[in-house]
Amino acid sequence: MKRLEERIRKDGVVKTSQVLKVDSFLNHQMDVTFFYEMGAEFKRLFADRPINKILTIEASGIGIAIMAGLHFDVPVVFAKKAQTSNMDEDVYATQIHSFTHDRMNRVVVSKQYLHADDHVLIIDDFLANGCALEGLIDLVKQANGTVEGIGIAVEKGFQKGGDRLRKQGYRLASLAIVESMDETSGEIVFRDQK
């Protein structure tokens, strides 16, 4: 999505060669008109799939996911990061490794909101190592649902997650793929997607 690449070039801040800050429109302040356009692009990219539900993870996936939900006219479920482990809860639970905080987070979805007849589009804002997405895929599998596709706003193509998920056969579409970043010049190179 050319408009996202342009927006990242204009408003993104290269913190290090590994970390891109997009707080002014995506991760802190949110440009909702632009989110609406990203939702429309996800609809275009996955229009041929029988999607009846969107799944994301709190917090910063939610804004983009609801815009996709609006265009598909389907419910949006967000997985919750739950600190306590309560065996009696009626939830599907998985563990997600956070590289940023170097710990495992327990993530849950109520069994009420994920079913065997669900055809799920997974949405998230960032894709780095792919741990969050693998956790979300695991939740859909536990429910015996179907992952129809994965839609990402910003993929860091130099980290391992995207290519691993594609190798596993998932239909993964990222609106922008950052191939490399230079922290001195601030230059950002995007992967050519056609």
Ligand code: G4P
């Ligand atoms: P992974 O799921 O792909 O393995 O991601 P990782 O653990 O490496 O990243 C941890 C968090 O940081 C995730 O958000 C992820 O979306 C975000 N993130 C990773 N790389 C970048 C980056 O370069 N820029 C920005 N802005 N975010 C990045 P989270 O902890 O799940 O939290 P939340 O913000 O959604 O609540």
Ligand code: NA
């Ligand atoms: Na985030």
Ligand code: NA
């Ligand atoms: Na996220």
